[in-house]
Amino acid sequence: MIGTIPAIALVARREIVERIRERSLWVSTGITVAVLAGVLVLPTALGFGGATKGTVAVSGPQAASAARQAVAGQGAFDVQLTIRRVSDDAAARRLVRDGDADVAVLAGGRALFAAQGADDAVVSAVQAGSQAARGGRLPPPLPVVTEGGSSSSDRQGIAFVAVVILYGQLLGYGFWVATGVVEEKSTRVVELLLSAIRPRQLLAGKVIGIGLLGLGQLILIGLCGVIIGAASGQLDVNGDVVAAVGVVMLWFLLGFALYSCAFAVAGALVPRQEEIQAVTAPLTILILASFFLSFGALDDPSSTLARVLSLIPPSAPMVMPVRLIAGNVPAWEVVLSIALTAAAAAALIALAARVYGAAVLRTGSRVTLRAVWRAAREQEPAGRRA
Amino acid sequence: MRIVLGVLEPDAGAVRWKGRPLDAPARARFGYMPEERGLYPKMRVADQLVHFARLHGIGAADARAAAARWLERLGLGEVADRRTETLSLGNQQRAQLGAALVHDPELLVLDEPFSGLDPVGVDVLSEVLRERARAGVPVVFSSHQLELVERLCDAVAIVRAGRVVASGRVADLRARRGGRRWRIAVDGAREDWVAAVPSVLVAHVDNGAVVVELEEGADEQALLDAARRAGRVRRFAPEEPTLAQLFREVVA
Numbered sequence: 300m301i302g303t304i305p306a307i308a309l310v311a312r313r314e315i316v317e318r319i320r321e322r323s324l325w326v327s328t329g330i331t332v333a334v335l336a337g338v339l340v341l342p343t344a345l346g347f348g349g350a351t352k353g354t355v356a357v358s359g360p361q362a363a364s365a366a367r368q369a370v371a372g373q374g375a376f377d378v379q380l381t382i383r384r385v386s387d388d389a390a391a392r393r394l395v396r397d398g399d400a401d402v403a404v405l406a407g408g409r410a411l412f413a414a415q416g417a418d419d420a421v422v423s424a425v426q427a428g429s430q431a432a433r434g435g436r437l438p439p440p441l442p443v444v445t446e447g448g449s450s451s452s453d454r455q456g457i458a459f460v461a462v463v464i465l466y467g468q469l470l471g472y473g474f475w476v477a478t479g480v481v482e483e484k485s486t487r488v489v490e491l492l493l494s495a496i497r498p499r500q501l502l503a504g505k506v507i508g509i510g511l512l513g514l515g516q517l518i519l520i521g522l523c524g525v526i527i528g529a530a531s532g533q534l535d536v537n538g539d540v541v542a543a544v545g546v547v548m549l550w551f552l553l554g555f556a557l558y559s560c561a562f563a564v565a566g567a568l569v570p571r572q573e574e575i576q577a578v579t580a581p582l583t584i585l586i587l588a589s590f591f592l593s594f595g596a597l598d599d600p601s602s603t604l605a606r607v608l609s610l611i612p613p614s615a616p617m618v619m620p621v622r623l624i625a626g627n628v629p630a631w632e633v634v635l636s637i638a639l640t641a642a643a644a645a646a647l648i649a650l651a652a653r654v655y656g657a658a659v660l661r662t663g664s665r666v667t668l669r670a671v672w673r674a675a676r677e678q679e680p681a682g683r684r685a
Numbered sequence: 686m687r688i689v690l691g692v693l694e695p696d697a698g699a700v701r702w703k704g705r706p707l708d709a710p711a712r713a714r715f716g717y718m719p720e721e722r723g724l725y726p727k728m729r730v731a732d733q734l735v736h737f738a739r740l741h742g743i744g745a746a747d748a749r750a751a752a753a754r755w756l757e758r759l760g761l762g763e764v765a766d767r768r769t770e771t772l773s774l775g776n777q778q779r780a781q782l783g784a785a786l787v788h789d790p791e792l793l794v795l796d797e798p799f800s801g802l803d804p805v806g807v808d809v810l811s812e813v814l815r816e817r818a819r820a821g822v823p824v825v826f827s828s829h830q831l832e833l834v835e836r837l838c839d840a841v842a843i844v845r846a847g848r849v850v851a852s853g854r855v856a857d858l859r860a861r862r863g864g865r866r867w868r869i870a871v872d873g874a875r876e877d878w879v880a881a882v883p884s885v886l887v888a889h890v891d892n893g894a895v896v897v898e899l900e901e902g903a904d905e906q907a908l909l910d911a912a913r914r915a916g917r918v919r920r921f922a923p924e925e926p927t928l929a930q931l932f933r934e935v936v937a
Contacts, residue, residue: 300710301742309739317728487723491784494690494717495740497709660692 306496310504314479315512328516331467332523338460339524340531353421354381356391356400361432365404369428376424397627398454399601404429457543458597458624462617464520465547466590469554469616470583472513473562477579479505480566480659489659498656506559510552517551543624553637554616556644558582560651567658569665578665589614593621600626610636612643686794686827690717702792713741716790720797720827722781726770730761730780733769734787741788748787755783760809775803782810786817793817795826799833811837831928841928843935851935859925866924867905870894874916882911896924 301309318324355366366382373380383400385391391403392412401417402425404410411429413422483489483501492501521544528540565578592614596605600622609619610632619636622628657675658666687693689700691712700707724733731752738748756765759779764772769780778801785793793814799807814824814837828834834841835855842852851858870893871878879888879895884903888895899905912918926934 300713301740306740309736313728313736316732317725321727482725483723486726487719487721488725489723490687490690490692490719490721491717491723491737492740493692494715495713495737 301496303497303500306500307504307507310496310501311508311511314505314508318475318509318512324512324516327471328519331464331520332527335460335464335520335524336527339528351378351418351420352381353378353402353418353424354383354394354400355425356383356385356394356403358385358387358391362391362404362406365429365432366425367428368431369425372427372431373424376420376427378418378420378424380421380424397601399626454539454625455597457540458621460524461543461547461624462590462593462597462621464517465551465554465617465620466586468513468517468551469558470586472509472555473558473582473586474575474579475509476506476559477562477566477575478572479509480563480655481569481572481575484567484569484659485571493656493660498659499652502560502563502652502655506555506563510555510559513555514548514551517548521547539624546620546623550616550620553640553644557612557616557640557647558586560644560648564651564654564658564668567655568668568671574665585613586617589617593617596621597625600628606632610639612640615640686717686796686825687719689794690715692719714788714791716785716788716793716795718781718785718793718795718798722777724769724777724781724784727768729766730769730772730783731756731765733780734783737784738787741790743788751787751789752783755787758809758813759783760805774801775806778802779806779809782813786813791822793822793824793826795824797828798826799828799830807833831932835928843932845936851931855928858931859928865899865901865903866926867897867899867908868894868920868922868924869897869908869912869918870920871912871915872917872919874912878911878915882908884908894920 355369357363357366363382363384366380370380370382383394385394388403388405391400391405394400395403395412395414398414401414401421403412404425405412411422411425413425483492489501525540525544561582562579565582566575569575569578589608592604592608595602596609596618599605605618605622608614609622609628615636619628619633623633653675654668654671658671661671661674688695689707691707691709702711705711728736734752734755735745735748738751739745743751753762753765756762759782761772761776761779761783764776769777772780782795782798785795798810798814802810811833814826818824818839838855840852840854841858842849844850853861868891876890879885879897882897884900884907885897886900887898890896897908899908909918909921912921
């Protein structure tokens with residue numbers, strides 16, 4: 300009899316080999332890359348960019364007046380500035396370092412502190428505002444100190460693209476798991492498979508195989524995106540971009556671990572492909588809701604709602620990556636979020652392993668989760684005996 | 686059959702193999718053809734057989750060799766690289782049989798293997814099953830094609846509503862049911878001569894002869910005497926029931 304690891308590896312290998320042969324995988328990869336290229340290249344190519352957005356952090360009346368002057372003259376620089384008032388210079392610097400502001404006006408309007416990747420037009424507008432605020436015959440420009448990573452709007456853009464890709468990938472590959480399970484069930488090939496290997500091995504192989512394929516596709520899409528962005532000059536390929544790609548990979552794996560087993564169980568409950576939509580609807584809604592909730596985190600990565608949603612499992616795989624890319628997240632929150640999601644995934648995998656075997660052999664009509672759970676409990680002693 | 690293969694849990698009882706309770710490693714040495722046929726529709730036939738062989742623990746190279754050998758044997762050599770769903774139903778059936786045989790199983794359990802096969806396919810399958818049985822592999826299969834069963838099987842069990850109502854070697858079953866039925870051809874006899882024999886329960890004319898069923902324990906010599914009185918006896922032979930007749934009797 301074949302061992303557990305070789306059995307899982309064989310099932311996973313079949314999933315990968317057979318799906319790579321299908322045209323649909325390449326079509327979907329092509330579409331994603333095309334959309335990504337569109338997002339990266341089209342807006343500026345067509346002149347749709349509009350005013351560049353920027354945030355100015357200020358403390359004290361002189362600095363605030365410089366910022367107001369900058370807003371008054373922003374039209375000339377084709378920028379749109381938002382002013383954030385903070386208590387002192389230290390807080391203003393922090394906003395810039397955290398990526399929540401592009402420029403800070405410091406020392407009562409006598410110094411500027413800009414993020415490394417801040418848009419030149421934004422910095423120039425603030426520079427001009429500060430000169431206007433000091434009045435008179437064009438005083439010399441303020442010294443600009445730069446630090447930190449990309450501008451907040453750039454990071455928002457990357458976070459948006461990242462969460463869209465994550466959403467598509469989690470939903471798409473989750474759905475693939477469900478249809479794969481139903482295919483085996485509706486063609487009855489599962490009966491032949493389970494006469495050779497155990498349900499857990501089949502489930503694990505399927506989920507791992509499809510997950511690896513999803514990860515591979517992500518790497519391919521990430522590479523294409525970076526290459527297109529760099530070639531078109533629209534994307535500064537810096538540490539932020541590389542980190543964002545890494546964040547997306549990590550959270551795809553965590554999210555897939557969380558959702559895929561639920562999709563497998565859902566698939567095992569129905570006898571025909573036609574019923575997949577209905578039985579996976581709760582999962583689809585959960586993922587869709589997490590996706591939309593992540594937009595809130597995009598606007599304000601540090602809001603209480605965003606922080607809570609980025610910690611708890613169903614929404615964490617989409618909200619946490621947005622916060623990680625768009626803002627700054629304390630390390631303990633990242634660790635807690637990963638731990639909670641991994642724990643939830645482990646619990647779901649254990650549950651799925653029990654329920655899947657009982658559900659997948661019940662052909663004919665749709666079965667309820669409750670009936671399957673009962674059957675799984677009854678089978679357990681028999682399973683141990685065997 | 687599904688219980689034997691571990692696909693279904695028994696409500697009661699146990700499955701034993703070689704005197705020991707059946708476990709998963711022993712099961713992995715079985716070959717199975719489910720009643721509801723199942724192969725991956727989009728997978729190529731040869732890949733499919735290799736996959737199933739490997740799931741049963743055969744190494745990659747051996748699995749490829751075995752798949753090629755069985756595909757050739759089953760007449761599927763030319764379609765080995767086609768997707769399974771593009772094959773005719775008869776050929777899909779052969780591929781299904783290949784999936785049951787490819788890992789050289791120690792026991793074959795086949796649920797209705799002949800249904801849906803064309804006559805050539807039936808011949809190929811019959812030959813394969815005979816050859817496996819000669820090689821010492823027990824073959825258990827279910828079928829409603831009883832003439833075929835009669836030709837192929839050493840022993841049969843007739844199942845009615847989930848219970849075995851008759852079982853044993855085919856010859857024994859026929860002989861046990863026989864002994865009370867006789868086929869008699871008498872030249873120049875009046876048609877109703879049989880009616881005058883007291884121990885005859887049922888009689889009907891079949892193909893120029895009369896087939897008679899006697900009461901239990903009745904002496905067939907009295908029947909022969911009556912026949913000789915009626916005319917010139919051309920034929921007097923025990924009528925053994927076919928398996929189909931046996932089936933009708935025990936299931937009715």
